[in-house]
Amino acid sequence: MKVIYILYQYLIAFPLLWIWTMIVATTTILFSHWNKALWLNRFISFWARTFLWAFFLPVSVSGLENIKKGQSYIFIANHQSMFDIWTIYGWLPVTFRWLMKQELRKIPFVGTACKMLGHVYIKRGSGAAARESLLEVEQTLQDGICTVIFPEGTRSLDGEVGPFKKGAFRIALDLNLPIIPISLSGCYEVMSRKAHYVTRHPVHMHVGKPIMPDTFDKENPQNTIDLIREEVIKNVRK
Numbered sequence: 001m002k003v004i005y006i007l008y009q010y011l012i013a014f015p016l017l018w019i020w021t022m023i024v025a026t027t028t029i030l031f032s033h034w035n036k037a038l039w040l041n042r043f044i045s046f047w048a049r050t051f052l053w054a055f056f057l058p059v060s061v062s063g064l065e066n067i068k069k070g071q072s073y074i075f076i077a078n079h080q081s082m083f084d085i086w087t088i089y090g091w092l093p094v095t096f097r098w099l100m101k102q103e104l105r106k107i108p109f110v111g112t113a114c115k116m117l118g119h120v121y122i123k124r125g126s127g128a129a130a131r132e133s134l135l136e137v138e139q140t141l142q143d144g145i146c147t148v149i150f151p152e153g154t155r156s157l158d159g160e161v162g163p164f165k166k167g168a169f170r171i172a173l174d175l176n177l178p179i180i181p182i183s184l185s186g187c188y189e190v191m192s193r194k195a196h197y198v199t200r201h202p203v204h205m206h207v208g209k210p211i212m213p214d215t216f217d218k219e220n221p222q223n224t225i226d227l228i229r230e231e232v233i234k235n236v237r238k
Helices: 002-030 038-054 083-091 102-106 110-117 127-138 167-175 221-234
Strands: 059-062 074-077 096-101 120-122 146-149 179-185 203-207
Touching: 002 038, 002 110, 038 083, 059 083, 074 083, 074 167, 074 221, 083 179, 083 203, 096 102, 096 110, 096 127, 102 110, 102 120, 120 127, 127 167, 146 167, 167 179, 167 221, 179 221
Parallel strands: 059 203, 074 146, 074 179, 096 120, 096 146
Antiparallel strands: 179 203
């Protein structure tokens, strides 16, 4: 069965999903002036869900009651796999902007579509360039628009949650917005950074309680960053 499942991935699932992605990216580019339209958000959410459905991956979600409609949040999540992106895009019921790696901009059609949707590519290198990217994100966070950030900066090599960078905390502090930790489980087992094919495994997304800005340790930001990281780790299922 494993051999059949792998053949199915390479001969059917991956080719069809790539074609489907090109269709969705082209549609997004053509209708990008409607990027706040409800139908487009739902369309992209459906696109993301098809990646997990295509590989017959069971998905469960908890904690959605912690999200208040119309409130802007900074969502931070652990990063285990590319399937993190599709899980969040498919099952997080808010309109949000990603803070994305600059390298993703080079993907044909997809890079352009993401930019036209308002997602922000992080400028790596100098501190000034990174700060410019954070300011660009901040300009979009109003009227219930949120952002999602992977504060580890890259996918985990072993499935464990790595150190968090300070970008999400700076945005939350600048805009006085709450941070919500997202704990993703199972995505590493589905397809780790070094894997060449998908392994069937349950995927779970837990949305934590908001961490309000009046509880931030402004004198020692690392204390708050460590607290957020612990909240993520606490709800990652083993």
